[in-house]
Every structure is written in structure tokens, then in C-alpha cells.
Amino acid sequence: MDVLEALSVGIGAWRTIEKQTSTEVISIFKSSLYCRAPAGLICVGSQSIGHGPINVLLSEHEWNSLYNRIFAGEHLVFTKVPTSGINKVLLMRRCIYAARIDPPRDFGLKSLCLDSLWSHLFTYGKGPMLCALNGGAPCTSDPFDKVVMQRGKQGIDLLRINWNRNEWQFIADEAVKNLLGLGPGLTPSGDDLLVGYMSGLDLISAISSRAWEIKKMMQSKVLSSLARTNEISQTHIRWACRGYYMEPLTALLKAIAEGEPEAVGVSMKKLLARGASSGTDTAIGLLLALENGKEMLSSGY
Template identity: 25%
Template sequence: MIYAQASSLHAPYHLDNWRVAGVYTRAINLVGKSGNLLTLQRAGNGISPMSWVLRSHDFDSLRETLTSGCKVNVTPHYLELGKRKVYAPQRRYSLRLVSTASGGNTIPESYVKRGDETGLYGPLSSALSHPLHSELLKLMSLFRQTLRGRNVDWCSHLGKGPGLTPTHDDLLVGMLLAARLNGVLKDDRFFAASGSLRAATTMVSVAYLEYAARGIFASPLLHFAYALSKTERLPMAVEQLLSLGHTSGADTLLGFWLGLQAIRLL
């Protein structure tokens, strides 16, 4: 038996027809009948909006027994994957960002202009060099238009870059973090004029984007956002953010910086 340590308050209800959609070193993704995503996440990587967190040894032992496509048996109290029962967590945490009075309208350049690689634009220091890449300028322009209430279909701009969460998607999550933190995005209609996100990018990325549009973010992003007003916490928060994925952390940080620039021009 495995007892999940904690979960996101926003994770989908577990009574669904789940199947294993992907097995990775830090996450096991389950997809439901309606396309909902529930992630069993290895402890030590924070909490994602759609996740249950498992102890490291429990996660590792479960991971060894699973393959993509496995069916999941569901009961009111636990999920049964193979011969292992994963009990629903009792502790649930809100990952909704609360904008602060001081906001987060700046970040010291030394934390951004560094050598960490982004997915498409080289090291952060190069990506932030002027003039900015035309694709980044385009994203900033579209972001401003959306914040001003204009209809923007984001689908043709998503899914660009490597990984389960492509570069442009991570950029947009970072931009949404900046907008929510600074109180310039207060409703949940950011993608109202967009077509099907699921046709544009990966299901994992769609989940993060839809949560971000509602002001809900993975815990490392929240720690980073709140640390901007408490500079003694910022170095560690930036390092934790940059540790996400292969380039996801750097892409998200770049997106946050782009979002701040876009907001200043509103």
C-alpha cells in the first residue's frame, strides 16, 4: 500500500476512468476519460497543480512496475495501478497565487542574465540581449493585446520547442505568473478566444497553461513569486525554479521577465 503524502487542492477528482499516459523519472501521468490529467509526483520536486505527491521510495517502486497504457482501477479511497494501491492524500494545498501589495514588478538582472540554457533561444543571457528575438517580441505584443481585452488565438504560438512542456508554453506560463502577481489579470478568460489547446500542444502543457490562466501554479513558481519581495529568499527560489525540467525553469524565468516588460508597456 502507498499513501500519498499530499496533493494539490486543484487536482482533478480521482473517481474517473484513468489510464497511465506516461512514466517518467519524476512523474507518472494519468489521463482521464475527459482528458483530465492527474500526476503522481515524486517527492522533492514541489507540488504541481494536478498532482499527488508520493514518497521517493514509494514512487520509485511503483514506477518500476508500470508502462504507458496500463489501466487504473478506481475506488473511492484509492487508485490501483498494477498490484499497488495508492491511497488518496488527506492533506491538500492551495496553489492559487495571491498577488501582494508590493507586487513583483522587477527582478535584479543578475538573477536573469545567466548561462542557464533555454529551449529555443540559447542561454538566458543571450536570450535577453537587445535586440530581442522577433519571436519573443511577438509573444510580448500578443500578451499585451490579450491583457487589454483583445481577442487573441494563442494556438498557433504554442507547442514550439522541445519536451513535454515546449519552450513557448513555458514562456507563457511565466508571463501569466507576472500578470497574476501584478494584478493585471483578474479573470479566467485568457484563452477565451483561442481554439483547442489540446490540438496545439501536449496534454501536460495544456494542463499547466489552463491552471496558469486561472492563477494556479506549481509550488516552485509560487515560491519564486513571493521571494521577489523578500530578497533573502530569492537566490534559493531562483535555483529551485531553474531546476525544473531540462529547460523549463529557464524558459519560465525568461517568460516572467518578458511578462514584466509587457506589463510596463500597458
């Protein structure tokens, strides 16, 4: 196999790799694979998975070449210097993806219209967490999905509690206990919802000291409870707590911060299309945080 040159390297992947690092392939999917390096996980995939802090993106041709030749348990070498050899990916500094959100202190949360975002969510969203949000009868006969819905509703109800309440440390503890690790998949539904919620806190904390306090409570509890979820999700959560998110969510946060209604709608639809229900779960968390932020600001807290 020729050396594969990355089109994009997430900041987390770049920091995980030394000059040259051998990794073990731990899981392979249609559009991506995960490798375990001594310093953490790396996700390699086609451009279709989008940018992210731990993502290394290849052209479709090179991804297909890698996908057809490598198996779980084999080793993939990452290098930062030109080289030749088998199963190697060349990381280029000029391609580093390190997007973070830096909202202005007057980005206009009060005037943000959330109705259209909720409408997009209920129109294009999917999965048991959306049913849990609706609070109606179970939308599935699958026993596991019913458990996800039941615990998901408990977590969602906790996250809806007004930020003005003094017992928010307890609320954060209980919400994380209900949601972290909840659901199947690489990133369980409850984890995605928590990431979305923390991204909303990230956005609002630029204009609200209370949102910043809630953000610290949530992050502290999530980081201290990571044993509840899987290794891949743990990695994504750690980077989310540093303010680095997957591309669809980053684009939506940027559009909200810059007050671009058209871009907000487009980005919301792209987020909702992500994964089996990952985008929907993330969007639910984000909208819950934005609703809480608007409620708090309108009450003059």
C-alpha cells in the first residue's frame, strides 16, 4: 500500500501522534475506522464523515484503498514526515482542523428564534430520544429503546429545570447519571445529548456568568463519570469539554453566534442527518440549553 496523505487532520489527532506512531485498528465501519495510539484514539475516514478533533480525512479513493486492505487488529502507522511503507498515513501540518466557537458578547440570544429549529428537529429528527422529548407513548416496541426513552425522559426533564435554581449541582449529577452511556452505538444517545447541551452552554457562557457556572458543573460531572460509557465516546466527550466539536455541530454553533438565519437552518438540517440518531440527540441537547439560556436572560437573572 502506498503512503496515504491526509486531506485534513483534527487537532486532537495531530497532538496524539509523535513524529511517527504505530496504532492498532480497533474497529472498522463503512466510512471510518478507529485506531488506538498510546496517547489516545484516532478516527480515520472518508471526507463524508466531516471534520472533527480526532478525525483524519482521506480522499474517497484513498479511503476505499485502505478500507479494502486493512482489518481490525492490524496496525496503521501515522507519520508527520515524508516516508514510504505499508499501511501509513502522512499527516500534514497545513491541513490541521482546529475550529472552535468564539461568540461575540452581543450575539443576540434574546432575539434568536428557536421555533424554526424545533420545527426542523421534529420534522427531520429520528430516534428514541426524540420520542422521549415528546413525552408521549413509546414510539417503538423494542424493549431496549423503551429503556432509553424512559431514562432519556428523566434526563431531559432535569436539563429543562431553570438555571436560576440553587440546587443545580445536584441536577447536573442526576442528569449525567441518567444520560451518560445511555443507548447503543459508538456514541450513545445520552452522550450525544450531553455534548449538545454542553455546546449550548459553551455558546451562552460568552454572555452569561451563570451559564459558565452551569457549564463547569456539567463538565466536571461528565469527566468524572466517563467510565459509564465506551472508549470512543469518552474521547469525543473529552474534546467537547475543551470546546472542540464535530463539524456539523460546529457549523451550527457558528451560524447561531453570527446571527445568520439561513445558515442556521442549513446547518441544523445537516446536523440532523448525522448518524442513526446522533445528530438528533445532539440537537436536542443544544436546543434545551438555548431554551434555558433565553429563559434565564428574560427573567433578568
